[in-house]
Every structure is written in structure tokens, then in C-alpha cells.
Amino acid sequence: MSDNAPILELQNVVKEFDGNRAVDGCSFQVMPGTITGLIGPNGAGKTTVFNLVSGNLSCTSGAIYFQGQRIDGLSPHQTARRGIVRTFQIPRELKRMTVLENLMLVPADQSGEKIWNSWFLPWRVQRQELQNQVRAQEILEFVNLSHLRDEYAGNLSTGQKKLLEMGQTLMAEPKLVLLDEPGAGVNPTLLNELVASIRTATKERGITFLLIEHDMNLVMGLCDPIVVMINGKNVAQGSPEQVRNDPMVIEAYLGGTAASPRPESR
Ligand SMILES: Nc1ncnc2c1ncn2[C@@H]1O[C@H](COP(=O)(O)OP(=O)(O)OP(=O)(O)O)[C@@H](O)[C@H]1O
Ligand SMILES: [Mg+2]
Known part of the structure; x- marks a missing residue:
């Protein structure tokens, strides 16, 4: 195109x-x-x-x-x-999850969601989670929220929530x-x-x-x-x-x- x-x-x-x-x-x-x-x-x-x-x-x-x-x-x-x-x-x-967890939730098609993968392909689930975490950290830096990675999302200010939302958007x-x-x-x-x-x-x-x-x-x-x-x-x-x-x-x-x-x- x-x-x-x-x-x-x-x-x-x-x-x-x-x-x-x-x-x-x-x-x-x-x-x-x-x-x-x-x-x-x-x-x-x-x-x-x-x-x-x-x-x-x-x-x-x-x-x-x-x-x-x-x-x-x-x-x-x-x-x-x-x-x-x-x-x-x-x-x-999601208020009761941390900033990092909110980001890590985003990608669809995670192997971990499929129950049989965690039985038969545990290494694959682990590797994907790790990659996901690395990416989430990168994006946290990108939207300037690294310092709040372990904070509950519910405790963020409106502006910080918007940055988190931007981060979630980029994760996708x-x-x-x-x-x-x-x-x-x-x-x-x-x-x-x-x-x-x-x-x-x-x-x-x-x-x-x-x-x-x-x-x-x-x-x-x-x-x-x-x-x-x-x-x-x-x-x-x-x-x-x-x-x-x-x-x-x-x-x-x-x-x-x-x-x-x-x-x-x-
Ligand atoms: N689900 C709905 N059921 C009935 N009417 C609706 C619905 N959603 C929007 N409307 C009506 O459609 C019109 C347009 O609404 P919309 O929310 O798209 O406007 P907007 O341009 O986003 O306004 P704002 O700047 O205030 O957010 C309004 O009259 C609104 O009341
Ligand atoms: Mg509107």
C-alpha cells in the first residue's frame, strides 16, 4: 500500500x-x-x-x-x-494492579493464556513473559513512568493515568x-x-x-x-x-x- x-x-x-x-x-x-x-x-x-x-x-x-x-x-x-x-x-x-502489571496485561495472544501451553510448553510461556516484561519496562521509560512501576495504578494522578494508558496503547x-x-x-x-x-x-x-x-x-x-x-x-x-x-x-x-x-x- x-x-x-x-x-x-x-x-x-x-x-x-x-x-x-x-x-x-x-x-x-x-x-x-x-x-x-x-x-x-x-x-x-x-x-x-x-x-x-x-x-x-x-x-x-x-x-x-x-x-x-x-x-x-x-x-x-x-x-x-x-x-x-x-x-x-x-x-x-486496573486500580489494584501495579503500573507494570497493567502494561504486561496488554498483549493479546500470550501463550500463558492458553492453559495447555503452561503444561506442555512451560519454557515458552516463561520466555514470552520475560520478553513481555522487558518490553513493558522499555515502554515505561518511554512514557516516563519507570519510577512508578510498582505503584498501584489506582494511586496515580489523572495525568499519570493518561501516560499509563498511552503505555498500554503502545504495548499493543x-x-x-x-x-x-x-x-x-x-x-x-x-x-x-x-x-x-x-x-x-x-x-x-x-x-x-x-x-x-x-x-x-x-x-x-x-x-x-x-x-x-x-x-x-x-x-x-x-x-x-x-x-x-x-x-x-x-x-x-x-x-x-x-x-x-x-x-x-x-
Ligand atoms: N449510546 C448513545 N445513545 C444515545 N445517544 C448517544 C449515545 N452516544 C452518544 N449519543 C448522542 O450523540 C451525540 C454525539 O455525542 P458524542 O459523545 O459523540 O459527542 P462528542 O463530540 O464526543 O462530545 P464531547 O465533546 O462532549 O465529548 C450527543 O447528542 C449524544 O447525546
Ligand atoms: Mg466525546
């Missing part, structure tokens, strides 16, 4: 809940290797789009393609197998990561670490990110391109500069509350 082909494409996607259209003919593409932003006011349909892409919800109509293949209708398990990993608006860490060796409001409730220092780990994951591991975020400074500084959704529809797409200057976006979304100066006031 060429680099010019989108990794993800939504074609006229519709999702109705009891006759109300949460997503109303949404079409956009995500190119591989990008950190693409998805913005829009509350209730615009952003999280629903994530649920449709990940298979947590099924489309009412329209089509979703991942690496050229249709994925709407697949289960979350099946989309994860293809390399799509999502995070949730509210982190879902994804191709496309869907991040739902990674910045929410995270203090500026940890936010910088989170941003750095997203950038590095893209640069060094070639991971593509699609990221929902209300923090305009974060989005404008990190994402390119940015897709704007209003009332279930994609209404604009472009560089941060283009989106910031799009009259429709200014009027309908950024309004007087934009984090960055409006064009006429510069």
Missing part, C-alpha cells in the same frame, strides 16, 4: 440513536504517519465516530475503510487485531491510535510528556494518531491536519492555520472562546 493511500477513511458515515443523528454523513481521511486532530463542540459526534471506527458501535449507513479494507461491522476485538487501538474519555486502568503495537481527550485533567508538565510521547511514537514507530481534544493550544500545536465536526458532519479540514482562519469554524465553533487569537484581532 502506498504512502499516499489513507490509513483510515470514513465515507458518508451515519449513526442514529433513536432517530437522532449523532453522526450525519461524516466523511474524512486520515493519512498514515500523521497526528490528525478531530475537533468540534460538545455533542458534535466525535466520540461516536471513535466508537464506529473501533467497532464499539455499528454504523447506520456509510462505510469505514482501514488500510483499504472495509472495517465497519467488525467487533472491537477484530479492529484491535488489525491494529486500531482506542483510549477512552475516562481512563480505565498499534498502527492507528484513537485518543479521546488525552489532555483532559492533565497538568502542564505531564501534558508535555504526553505530547512528547505521541510525537516520538509517530516519528520513531510510525504510529498514526487520530486525536479528539478540546484544548485548542494542544490541538493547534500537535495536530496537522485538523478535521472539524459540527452537528455530526465534517465541516472543515486543513492545517492548524487554515482551520483557525476558516470563517465557518470561527463562527460556529471557536466563536469568542478560541484559545488562540482570532484572525481579525491579530
Whole structure:
């Protein structure tokens, strides 16, 4: 597949809940290797789009393609197998397990899960666990949580939980990561670490990110391109500069509350 082909494409996607259209003919593409932003006011349909892409919800109509293949209708398990990993608006860490254990839980297909392997191939289970642990340690360093490896996940701050979630995401060796409001409730220092780990994951591991975020400074500084959704529809797409200057976006979304100066006031 060429680099010019989108990794993800939504074609006229519709999702109705009891006759109300949460997503109303949404079409956009995500190119591989990008950190693409998805913005829009509350209730615009952003999280629903994530649920449709990940298979947590099924489309009412329209089509979703991942690496050229249709994925709407697949289960979350099946989309994860293809390399799509999502995070949730509210982190879902396992509180009574340590940070390291939370990471080691992630990889699917561990031999240890299959009971007969531990009977007949114990060496294989041990070797895989060891490899898994080495990888988890590496990722802990990557997301700057090594110092908390033996802490219960339930004791972490919101920002640290988001870093842990990023670590879990990377453990799954994804191709496309869907991040739902990674910045929410995270203090500026940890936010910088989170941003750095997203950038590095893209640069060094070639991971593509699609990221929902209300923090305009974060989005404008990190994402390119940015897709704007209003009332279930994609209404604009472009560089941060283009989106910031799009009259429709200014009027309908950024309004007087934009984090960055409006064009006429510069
Ligand atoms: N499971 C559901 N059942 C019924 N309605 C839903 C469901 N999920 C979302 N909706 C509705 O769909 C619309 C879009 O919601 P969605 O959560 O996708 O918005 P959002 O853009 O993520 O908003 P926010 O920025 O506040 O997170 C809203 O009107 C919401 O109430
Ligand atoms: Mg949402």
C-alpha cells in the first residue's frame, strides 16, 4: 500500500440513536504517519465516530475503510487485531494492579493464556513473559513512568493515568491510535510528556494518531491536519492555520472562546 493511500477513511458515515443523528454523513481521511486532530463542540459526534471506527458501535449507513479494507461491522476485538487501538474519555486502568502489571496485561495472544501451553510448553510461556516484561519496562521509560512501576495504578494522578494508558496503547503495537481527550485533567508538565510521547511514537514507530481534544493550544500545536465536526458532519479540514482562519469554524465553533487569537484581532 502506498504512502499516499489513507490509513483510515470514513465515507458518508451515519449513526442514529433513536432517530437522532449523532453522526450525519461524516466523511474524512486520515493519512498514515500523521497526528490528525478531530475537533468540534460538545455533542458534535466525535466520540461516536471513535466508537464506529473501533467497532464499539455499528454504523447506520456509510462505510469505514482501514488500510483499504472495509472495517465497519467488525467487533472491537477484530479492529484491535488489525491494529486500531482506542483510549477512552475516562481512563480505565486496573486500580489494584501495579503500573507494570497493567502494561504486561496488554498483549493479546500470550501463550500463558492458553492453559495447555503452561503444561506442555512451560519454557515458552516463561520466555514470552520475560520478553513481555522487558518490553513493558522499555515502554515505561518511554512514557516516563519507570519510577512508578510498582505503584498501584489506582494511586496515580489523572495525568499519570493518561501516560499509563498511552503505555498500554503502545504495548499493543498499534498502527492507528484513537485518543479521546488525552489532555483532559492533565497538568502542564505531564501534558508535555504526553505530547512528547505521541510525537516520538509517530516519528520513531510510525504510529498514526487520530486525536479528539478540546484544548485548542494542544490541538493547534500537535495536530496537522485538523478535521472539524459540527452537528455530526465534517465541516472543515486543513492545517492548524487554515482551520483557525476558516470563517465557518470561527463562527460556529471557536466563536469568542478560541484559545488562540482570532484572525481579525491579530
Ligand atoms: N449510546 C448513545 N445513545 C444515545 N445517544 C448517544 C449515545 N452516544 C452518544 N449519543 C448522542 O450523540 C451525540 C454525539 O455525542 P458524542 O459523545 O459523540 O459527542 P462528542 O463530540 O464526543 O462530545 P464531547 O465533546 O462532549 O465529548 C450527543 O447528542 C449524544 O447525546
Ligand atoms: Mg466525546
